[in-house]
Amino acid sequence: MTALVADQITKSYTSGRVETPVLQGMSIALDERELALVLGPSGSGKSTLLAILSGLLKPDTGNVSALGEDLWKKSRADLEKFRLEHTGFVFQGFNLFPALTALEQVMLPLDYLGLPKHAVRNMALASLEEVGLASRAHLRPIELSGGEKQRIAIARALAKKPQFLFADEPTSALDSVNGKNVIDALHRVARVYGATVVCVSHDTRLAADADRIIHMTDGRILSDVKQISASAPSRSISAEANP
Amino acid sequence: MVALARKTLIYEWRKFLPAALAVAFSGLLLLMMTALMFGIFSSAGVYVSRSGGDIWAGYPGTQTVELGRPVPRDTEMWLRMDPAVVQVEPFQWLDGDWRGPAERGSVSVFVSGIDPNPNGLMFSHVLGPADRARLDEPDAVIVDEADLPKLGLDIGDTAFLNGHRVKIVAAANGLRTLGGVNIVTSIATARTLVSDAAERDKVAYYIARLAPGANPDAVRDRLAPIAAGHRFAVWTHDEFAYNAATYWMFETGAGLGFIFLSFVVFLVGVVITSQTLFAAVASSVREYAMLNALGAGIGALRRVILEQAFWVGTVGVIVGSVVSISLALLAHGQDVPISFNYIATIACGALVMAIALISGFLAVGAINHLEPANLLR
Ligand SMILES: Nc1ncnc2c1ncn2[C@@H]1O[C@H](COP(=O)(O)OP(=O)(O)O)[C@@H](O)[C@H]1O
Ligand SMILES: [Mg+2]
Numbered sequence: 001m002t003a004l005v006a007d008q009i010t011k012s013y014t015s016g017r018v019e020t021p022v023l024q025g026m027s028i029a030l031d032e033r034e035l036a037l038v039l040g041p042s043g044s045g046k047s048t049l050l051a052i053l054s055g056l057l058k059p060d061t062g063n064v065s066a067l068g069e070d071l072w073k074k075s076r077a078d079l080e081k082f083r084l085e086h087t088g089f090v091f092q093g094f095n096l097f098p099a100l101t102a103l104e105q106v107m108l109p110l111d112y113l114g115l116p117k118h119a120v121r122n123m124a125l126a127s128l129e130e131v132g133l134a135s136r137a138h139l140r141p142i143e144l145s146g147g148e149k150q151r152i153a154i155a156r157a158l159a160k161k162p163q164f165l166f167a168d169e170p171t172s173a174l175d176s177v178n179g180k181n182v183i184d185a186l187h188r189v190a191r192v193y194g195a196t197v198v199c200v201s202h203d204t205r206l207a208a209d210a211d212r213i214i215h216m217t218d219g220r221i222l223s224d225v226k227q228i229s230a231s232a233p234s235r236s237i238s239a240e241a242n243p
Numbered sequence: 244m245v246a247l248a249r250k251t252l253i254y255e256w257r258k259f260l261p262a263a264l265a266v267a268f269s270g271l272l273l274l275m276m277t278a279l280m281f282g283i284f285s286s287a288g289v290y291v292s293r294s295g296g297d298i299w300a301g302y303p304g305t306q307t308v309e310l311g312r313p314v315p316r317d318t319e320m321w322l323r324m325d326p327a328v329v330q331v332e333p334f335q336w337l338d339g340d341w342r343g344p345a346e347r348g349s350v351s352v353f354v355s356g357i358d359p360n361p362n363g364l365m366f367s368h369v370l371g372p373a374d375r376a377r378l379d380e381p382d383a384v385i386v387d388e389a390d391l392p393k394l395g396l397d398i399g400d401t402a403f404l405n406g407h408r409v410k411i412v413a414a415a416n417g418l419r420t421l422g423g424v425n426i427v428t429s430i431a432t433a434r435t436l437v438s439d440a441a442e443r444d445k446v447a448y449y450i451a452r453l454a455p456g457a458n459p460d461a462v463r464d465r466l467a468p469i470a471a472g473h474r475f476a477v478w479t480h481d482e483f484a485y486n487a488a489t490y491w492m493f494e495t496g497a498g499l500g501f502i503f504l505s506f507v508v509f510l511v512g513v514v515i516t517s518q519t520l521f522a523a524v525a526s527s528v529r530e531y532a533m534l535n536a537l538g539a540g541i542g543a544l545r546r547v548i549l550e551q552a553f554w555v556g557t558v559g560v561i562v563g564s565v566v567s568i569s570l571a572l573l574a575h576g577q578d579v580p581i582s583f584n585y586i587a588t589i590a591c592g593a594l595v596m597a598i599a600l601i602s603g604f605l606a607v608g609a610i611n612h613l614e615p616a617n618l619l620r
Contacts, residue, residue, distance in 0.1 A: 047619035047620055048619075050619055051616040051619050054536075056536060056615050056616040056619070057616040076541075077540060080535070080538050080539070080540050080541075081538065082538075083536065083537065083538040084537065084538020084539070085538070087536075087537070087538070088537065089533070089536045089537060089618075091533070091618050091619065092620070093529060093618065095529050095530050095532070095533035095618065096530070097247065097250075097251065097527070097530050098251075098254060098255065099247075099250040099251040099253070099254030099255060100245065100247070100250060104245045104250070107245050108245045108247060108534065109534065109537040109538065109539065111244045111245055112534075112537075112538060112539045112540070112543060117244075140254075156537070157537070168618075168619040168620075169620075200619075
């Protein structure tokens with residue numbers, strides 16, 4: 001099922017009088033239960049594309065429709081509500097609050113859904129379990145490794161069981177073992193929750209684990225290939241080697 | 244709810260400490276200024292505050308003792324006719340010209356003519372029965388200890404007051420008034436010092452003591468219409484003391500200066516507090532942007548910052564109070580004229596909290612243009 005459709009989106013940045021086109025009429029349709037990997041050299045517009053698809057950045061022209069709703073016809077508050085209910089994010093910087101424990105990091109966004117306290121706690125614990133960090137629930141970011149922090153960020157993103165998960169260079173601050181773990185986790189989110197997962201990276205080593213690989217250069221799609229991914233992520237994310 | 248505001252404050256207390264200290268020191272400064280102000284100007288009210296009695300009667304419209312004018316002689320009778328009044332005594336106040344040792348020239352002084360009775364009301368907190376008894380002697384005067392060097396005289400010395408020879412029979416502590424030397428004498432001696440013979444048997448004030456349990460406000464209200472018809476006015480003891488302090492505050496310009504200075508302190512407090520708070524919030528802007536990306540509304544994030552400002556204010560008020568109390572105790576031991584006033588202290592606390600909250604609203608600016616898209620690079 002197609003869950004996310006971008007139609008003829010364009011985006012350019014102006015600095016001073018110079019206008020730099022970044023996306024030049026791009027169209028893309030993404031399915032649920034699919035981990036789509038967007039690959040391309042630095043500066044090719046991957047992050048811009050992800051921001052527009054996820055409802056964080058308004059395109060100059062073109063539409064984005066998610067779950068049949070036109071994202072960029074919504075007000076800022078409605079967009080926030082849509083993201084709250086349907087969208088998770090994982091970024092290169094983990095953006096965890098230094099003061100909060102792993103469990104609280106995951107609980108925090110759930111609080112805004114207005115769920116009862118015990119439900120929030122149970123969902124957060126389950127999510128930490130999912131990424132294999134239940135035993136780290138009481139630790140603060142300063143006590144966690146980079147790989148663990150990124151898994152906390154993933155747990156935070158998927159705790160609410162979102163239909164969409166967007167990841168921007170989630171592995172680039174990590175070594176290859178931890179990077180592989182993160183990709184496996186994202187893949188599992190697509191399979192287990194049926195989410196549409198879009199991961200953007202310049203790291204071609206991740207290609208083996210994706211269901212679909214989209215190559216970009218200069219704001220255009222170069223190739224778009226569906227594949228049977230090399231590692232079927234049937235095992236639990238938590239069964240990974242700790243570095 | 245995860246208590247993000249409080250947990251961050253506690254965990255990152257070093258970041259927020261400067262803001263709390265800015266609040267605390269603004270509060271300290273405001274409170275000390277106020278206490279000094281009231282301390283200094285309460286001496287304007289010594290005539291009232293150092294005396295017994297519950298009701299003052301004087302010339303209508305009199306703001307402070309120094310501005311008194313003679314009242315009709317029947318004032319005393321009108322006071323006595325009130326059922327709650329158990330004691331009435333006259334108090335004479337006049338300007339004087341003091342000539343002590345030749346080389347000092349003349350000094351302008353204030354003369355207080357009081358009832359020297361052992362149970363007299365005027366200056367009853369300063370002058371005990373022994374001192375009062377000394378005033379029974381004709382031409383005897385008492386001055387404040389601190390004024391003796393100013394007059395260049397000692398106990399037992401004589402001087403000329405409005406041309407009469409008077410003798411300093413004692414020195415007391417607590418007679419100093421704002422703006423002049425206070426010479427205390429008996430009402431009989433004071434009469435001889437009045438130059439205008441026609442006014443000699445009139446005084447400027449009558450002080451009344453009420454029966455225990457009587458409500459001074461009620462008595463004042465009862466006497467007011469009578470007073471209005473007989474060319475005098477009545478005030479309660481507290482009212483008259485307060486009038487004197489505020490009169491001098493504004494008469495001297497010190498009051499306006501004080502208000503201006505408070506405003507400056509307030510402004511400086513807001514600038515420093517908001518800047519430090521802004522910096523503390525800005526250092527977490529990526530985390531706030533992440534929350535916003537995940538769907539937390541800007542309004543909810545603003546509330547987190549305002550809550551932090553509130554706690555910073557609370558800590559600031561507590562720290563400021565502790566330091567203020569310590570300083571007040573220290574100052575008290577050093578005879579610094581400070582005096583704490585209930586309402587003024589609460590007003591300072593409110594101003595300080597306002598500093599913290601206004602700073603919070605300004606610090607919210609750090610996330611006003613939150614762009615979660617900037618987290619993607
Ligand atoms: N906020 C911005 N203002 C101006 N130029 C930008 C901004 N964000 C990105 N760019 C430019 O747009 C181009 C694409 O950026 P981006 O989408 O981040 O590429 P990628 O993620 O593939 O590295 C780059 O040339 C970048 O310099
Ligand atoms: Mg990028």
